[in-house]
Amino acid sequence: MPLFRYRALGPDGSQQQGEIEVADRAAAIQALRQRGLIPIEAQPTVARSARKPLLGGSVPARELTAFTRELAVLTAGGQPLDWSLEMLADGGGFRRMTPVIKGLRERIRGGASLADAMAERGDVFPRLDVAMVRAGEATGRLGEALGQLASLRESAEALRRKLVSALLYPAILAVVAVGSLLLLLGFVVPQFEPLFEDAGQALPTSTQVVILLARGLREHGLVALIAGLVLILVASQLLRRPGPRIAFDGFLLRLPLLGPLAKERTTAEIGRGLGTLLGAGLDLPQALVLVREMVGNRAAAASLDAVILGVRQGRPLWRCLEETGRLVPTAVRMLRVGEETGRLAQSARFVADTYEERASTKLARLTALAEPVLVITLGLMVGGIVMSILTAVLAVNELAS
Numbered sequence: 001m002p003l004f005r006y007r008a009l010g011p012d013g014s015q016q017q018g019e020i021e022v023a024d025r026a027a028a029i030q031a032l033r034q035r036g037l038i039p040i041e042a043q044p045t046v047a048r049s050a051r052k053p054l055l056g057g058s059v060p061a062r063e064l065t066a067f068t069r070e071l072a073v074l075t076a077g078g079q080p081l082d083w084s085l086e087m088l089a090d091g092g093g094f095r096r097m098t099p100v101i102k103g104l105r106e107r108i109r110g111g112a113s114l115a116d117a118m119a120e121r122g123d124v125f126p127r128l129d130v131a132m133v134r135a136g137e138a139t140g141r142l143g144e145a146l147g148q149l150a151s152l153r154e155s156a157e158a159l160r161r162k163l164v165s166a167l168l169y170p171a172i173l174a175v176v177a178v179g180s181l182l183l184l185l186g187f188v189v190p191q192f193e194p195l196f197e198d199a200g201q202a203l204p205t206s207t208q209v210v211i212l213l214a215r216g217l218r219e220h221g222l223v224a225l226i227a228g229l230v231l232i233l234v235a236s237q238l239l240r241r242p243g244p245r246i247a248f249d250g251f252l253l254r255l256p257l258l259g260p261l262a263k264e265r266t267t268a269e270i271g272r273g274l275g276t277l278l279g280a281g282l283d284l285p286q287a288l289v290l291v292r293e294m295v296g297n298r299a300a301a302a303s304l305d306a307v308i309l310g311v312r313q314g315r316p317l318w319r320c321l322e323e324t325g326r327l328v329p330t331a332v333r334m335l336r337v338g339e340e341t342g343r344l345a346q347s348a349r350f351v352a353d354t355y356e357e358r359a360s361t362k363l364a365r366l367t368a369l370a371e372p373v374l375v376i377t378l379g380l381m382v383g384g385i386v387m388s389i390l391t392a393v394l395a396v397n398e399l400a401s
Contacts, residue, residue: 004028008037009309015040040308041289043127059096059124065157067097068129069150076143082108100124113137128152128277128290135281145280152276156294159268159356166363170370177378184385186221189214192389204395206388242298250299253326261362266300267331268355270321274335275349284344285312300326317344331355 006028007017016037022028028042067088074084085105089098100121107117115134118125129149136145189210196203196211203211217224238244253259253266273294277287288308295301303324310320318336321327331351338347 004042006032006042007040007305008032009040009305010038011036015305038309038312040305059100061153061157063094063097064124065150065153067094067101068146068153072143072146072150076147081114081142114142127293128273131282131286131290132277132280139281141281148276148280152272155272155352155356156269159265159360162360163363166360166367170367170374173371173374173378177374177381180378180382181385182217184382185210185214185217189385189389190218192393196392203392204388206384207392210385210388242302245298246302247299249297253297253299257366261359261366262297263326263328264355264359264362266295266297267327268352268359269295270300270304270327271331271335271348271351271355273348275345275347275352278345278348284317297326300324328355 004022004025005017005019007015010016020028020031020042022031025042029039032039032042070088071084074087075081079087082105085101085108088094089101089105094101103121104114104117107120108114113134115130115137118133119130132145132149133142136142139145193211193214196207239248249262252262255262270291273291274287277290278284282290285308288304288311292301292304292308295304303326307317307320307324310323311317316336317339318332321335322329322332331354334347334351335344338344338350
């Protein structure tokens, strides 16, 4: 029998997770309830490798998105699914997706559904993709579901590109600043040290500090570099673990400038996911389980466990989201209106559009502010080092004359 990985809440409210061997997902949920647990999710272990939100594992995300969009166009145009897959496999221009597409086509010709065929390739297709395709097949709207999935992936990739583009120039400035300081302290300042030693007089305090920094870099620079790399490696490994990552992301949400930006991005991600998944025909609890995997901030994602439990107990979604404190309050009120008027999917999409734009605008402002700050800081630091050296040189010349 297949193995299912589950997450559930115990009688005391603690979260439990593990694996269970049962015939299917319904049997897994039934078995968990018999143990006195409240199921949050139960998925085949084949999908475990696809935990990254909106990204394929062994196939580039861009290529997977392009495949989804082209398949949506073909199926929405009334073309048979196996013919559409054959066309994409032979003439789609995909590099790494081509063998995957051929595998899907063979499984479908063997009688499997597209969702089942995708689920067997959990290293390529995330659970979100499988769930939306399954919902589209169940409702007879596969082309529409694929179109919505492609739009969701494209929106996520566009937001990611905006973030990378906005942070690229400040990152380059920071690298240039560090490189300039290392060049001055490691190569320029040491050229003047013999001159200052022969002068035999007390140097200005600023010059003494610069020389000490240069000597420290020369004598301990390699050790400091290795220590820094080890620290980065340890930190990256710690952040791969759920506990430290949730704590770090929770701290990020509380920071003065970055916190509101992270909260708006989280709000946009949740809104986009809910709007797309509900529009594809998924019920609210199932949509929330998948949205949890889409949220980049793991502290906000973990808080959705309580939201899922509350919704399954019959509580309003907006109230559960409000209690987490992870979303922008105005967005929660918008979702409340949508929930009470039966237009939750539309309200969620409006929230996503609004806060994606706000997050992009706020990030652009922050990076625009960071650029002159970095330039001025670099100028002051380099200028300070140069002035300290020039001051000492002038003092030595006056003594010689």
